Amino acid sequence: MSGVSMSSMITEPLDLVKLCLDEQAYDQHLNMVLEDAKETVTNFEDDRDQVNDGEIGEKTVQTHSYKLLFVRGDSVVLVSPPKRA
């Protein structure tokens, strides 16, 4: 790797995805299989009247854990590398 600079290895977006998902499975549609996946769903109560008053509804956060999860690529909007310990 020393002779080749990192930037020449990365020539298209999927190369970055490859870096992010090195230990996981994925394809060009961004379908992927994630191990030990954690899902966080943040919801603000959708009360139209309150929105008009300039207030945001009550916030609820739900988390789910999955040992092994297939994610369909068409709902993927962003892929980011995991934080290194």
Place this chain on the structure above:
Amino acid sequence: MTERVAVLTNDGRILIGILEGLDIKTNLLLKDTIEKVFSIDSEVENIELGLYIIRGDSITLLGPVDKELEDSIKWDEIRCQPIKPIVH
């Protein structure tokens, strides 16, 4: 083919009818179609629709109606919200 099938559409409707035909894109032709309308404050309503063509890409899921299971359900006791539409 005289199988009764149930179809859940992307907008959350449930249609049941006799499968008369289908094509490669899973467009369906249903005969004697009814729509089962679920509601939180009244019992399940069956609306007769007749002959229906359903476009394949608006179908969420489908399956043959299991007569035994269907008969075991107390339809007049069911009160629930309709299924939400598909959000991509």
Place this chain on the structure above:
Amino acid sequence: MLFHSFFSTLIGKKITLHLKNDVSIEGTLTSIDQFLNVKLEDIKVHNADKYPHLLFLKNIFVRGSVIRYVDLPFEEVDTALLQDATRREAQLLKQKSMGDPKTLAV
């Protein structure tokens, strides 16, 4: 193709589909096609109190495009093999796109 092959290896196994209408359905995978449309057997809808709509169905066909997640049986999957296949597929795609600019559109 990668995930089609992958799901083919899971035929006969129990999986849970989480759909884009917030319905979750558990069942035994009986069939999968190239669009990742799936057939499930002996289904059970999660949270049946809220979703009694599909109680009269036992076997279903689900369109691949309405699936958000698939919860997989961890013990049944060889993740190392899957990663290998991913690398091969990515390499193949790269070769294709470098050799012929037209294939970049995939």
